[in-house]
Amino acid sequence: MGLKNKKIVLGITGSIAAYKACLLIRLLIKEGAEVQVVITPAGKEFITPLTLSTLTRKPVVSEFFDRRDGSWHSHVDLGLWADAMVIAPCTASTLGKMANGVADNMLITTYMSMKAPVFIAPAMDLDMFKHPANQKNIATLQSYGNHFIDAGTGFLASGLEGKGRMAEPEEIVAALKSYFVGKSVSESESKSILITAGPTHEKIDPVRFIGNYSSGKMGFALAEECAARGHKVTLIAGPVNLKCSPYINRIDVESALEMYDAATKAFPEMDAAILCAAVADYRPVNQADEKIKREDKSDMSIELTANPDIAAKLGEMKTKDQVLVGFALETNDEQANAQKKLKKKNLDFIVLNSTRNEGTTFGYDDNQITIIDNENQYDYEKKPKSEVAKDIVDHLEFYGFNFLPF
Numbered sequence: 489m490g491l492k493n494k495k496i497v498l499g500i501t502g503s504i505a506a507y508k509a510c511l512l513i514r515l516l517i518k519e520g521a522e523v524q525v526v527i528t529p530a531g532k533e534f535i536t537p538l539t540l541s542t543l544t545r546k547p548v549v550s551e552f553f554d555r556r557d558g559s560w561h562s563h564v565d566l567g568l569w570a571d572a573m574v575i576a577p578c579t580a581s582t583l584g585k586m587a588n589g590v591a592d593n594m595l596i597t598t599y600m601s602m603k604a605p606v607f608i609a610p611a612m613d614l615d616m617f618k619h620p621a622n623q624k625n626i627a628t629l630q631s632y633g634n635h636f637i638d639a640g641t642g643f644l645a646s647g648l649e650g651k652g653r654m655a656e657p658e659e660i661v662a663a664l665k666s667y668f669v670g671k672s673v674s675e676s677e678s679k680s681i682l683i684t685a686g687p688t689h690e691k692i693d694p695v696r697f698i699g700n701y702s703s704g705k706m707g708f709a710l711a712e713e714c715a716a717r718g719h720k721v722t723l724i725a726g727p728v729n730l731k732c733s734p735y736i737n738r739i740d741v742e743s744a745l746e747m748y749d750a751a752t753k754a755f756p757e758m759d760a761a762i763l764c765a766a767v768a769d770y771r772p773v774n775q776a777d778e779k780i781k782r783e784d785k786s787d788m789s790i791e792l793t794a795n796p797d798i799a800a801k802l803g804e805m806k807t808k809d810q811v812l813v814g815f816a817l818e819t820n821d822e823q824a825n826a827q828k829k830l831k832k833k834n835l836d837f838i839v840l841n842s843t844r845n846e847g848t849t850f851g852y853d854d855n856q857i858t859i860i861d862n863e864n865q866y867d868y869e870k871k872p873k874s875e876v877a878k879d880i881v882d883h884l885e886f887y888g889f890n891f892l893p894f
Contacts (some may be wrong), residue, residue, distance in 0.1 A: 492520030539839025577611030617652030803834030
């Protein structure tokens with residue numbers, strides 16, 4: 489799944505962004521990858537080999553020969569061993585050497601012997617990044633088939649928008665997952681999965697809305713996990729400040745009506761849907777075209793009308809070959825309310841979480857869930873939403889796709 493058992497050579501060069509390599513290594517290992525660091529002499533001025541070897545549990549490779557016993561570090565062997573090479577951070581100097589074959593250190597010789605795909609995360613100031621010589625080197629490396637990881641936008645085939653800033657470790661991991669998508673499951677096992685995420689905003693006037701505190705983090709984590717396993721993901725996202733990997737088909741909406749239209753249109757072509765969005769139950773009957781002014785201290789009333797129920801509608805549309813997963817965020821009588829929703833909306837299973845679990849749900853990075861289906865209940869410990877997503881997708885793949893119908 490994703491990067492599990494992948495062998496990654498991580499090249500580190502002499503940039504202040506080298507400190508981010510520690511988090512990158514942790515994330516790669518967490519995904520199940522094996523990491524071997526190759527660092528330039530300048531890179532060691534910013535981060536110590538001891539720190540890196542402690543994280544990877546492998547000796548760091550820097551020189552052609554080991555100073556202790558004179559043994560030779562084979563760049564050829566590294567090139568054959570790896571499933572991918574990541575150079576992060578990659579300075580302008582290293583870009584130039586890579587583009588022009590200046591093999592004067594272990595990192596460049598490893599790069600030139602690499603049989604696996606190479607991913608590059610540039611790191612430099614804006615003026616260096618924009619310099620024609622540097623842009624020419626980037627274009628040359630792209631023509632060689634190298635993949636650039638751009639800060640803020642992720643995995644790009646061409647063009648960089650990050651202004652030279654190194655992509656965040658999370659973006660780099662997502663880019664690697666992007667490359668390996670589809671390799672974790674066969675084409676026959678890959679499913680089309682619809683996911684809704686985030687809140688909806690119901691306009692009162694051009695500057696005000698009715699909404700909720702949903703951050704979208706849980707839904708986006710589910711989308712990334714499904715895609716990392718090789719599934720085809722369509723993500724319908726409410727107004728959130730989150731980015732997703734470019735291999736996810738993202739549809740941005742604002743209101744419940746827009747999400748309803750997008751979901752009902754996409755669902756017939758899907759094998760499954762996970763309805764994680766916190767959709768507003770009501771919207772204003774009238775939406776003012778101009779900002780409503782406060783004329784005096786009198787009260788103001790807003791008449792509301794019910795929004796269409798996305799889960800109920802998809803439950804009506806669902807065929808025997810589709811799986812429908814709902815979410816229930818409750819404040820009281822959690823199990824009873826979740827069971828009622830499970831049956832009423834024709835869901836195959838429901839993910840229950842409660843606002844009474846401190847440090848979970850809206851806005852937090854952690855969650856604590858219970859999965860309830862028509863026969864059983866599965867309780868999970870509090871954990872990061874990325875890990876919660878794995879539990880949910882595990883349940884979907886095993887109890888959903890393997891045992892249709894429920």
